[in-house]
Amino acid sequence: MNLLGRWVVDESDAQAGADFGDVILEFNEDGQLIYIVRGESRDQVMDLRYKIDGDTLVTDQPSAPKTERTKFSISQDGVLTLEFGGIPYHFRRQTMPAP
Numbered sequence: 001m002n003l004l005g006r007w008v009v010d011e012s013d014a015q016a017g018a019d020f021g022d023v024i025l026e027f028n029e030d031g032q033l034i035y036i037v038r039g040e041s042r043d044q045v046m047d048l049r050y051k052i053d054g055d056t057l058v059t060d061q062p063s064a065p066k067t068e069r070t071k072f073s074i075s076q077d078g079v080l081t082l083e084f085g086g087i088p089y090h091f092r093r094q095t096m097p098a099p
Contacts, residue, residue: 003027003052007080010090025091033059057082
């Protein structure tokens, strides 16, 4: 399963939109996960580390160390599902516009 790239809340998932708002998850090859909460006047950016353990995403925030484990899957049609507290949230890969 390839998590690399930018993911945004799937607009058809009202629960994810309500719980997370306008967020971007950016997974990089070097194990960096940039979590961006887009705000009206300013974005909040969190720099995390991640690794994959089977069907589990393992994350840690170096500035406030605490390991989090989240079940995940990517469907045939490219929807990333992250399960938090037993609730599935859906994200879609964001395509980058051509320069």
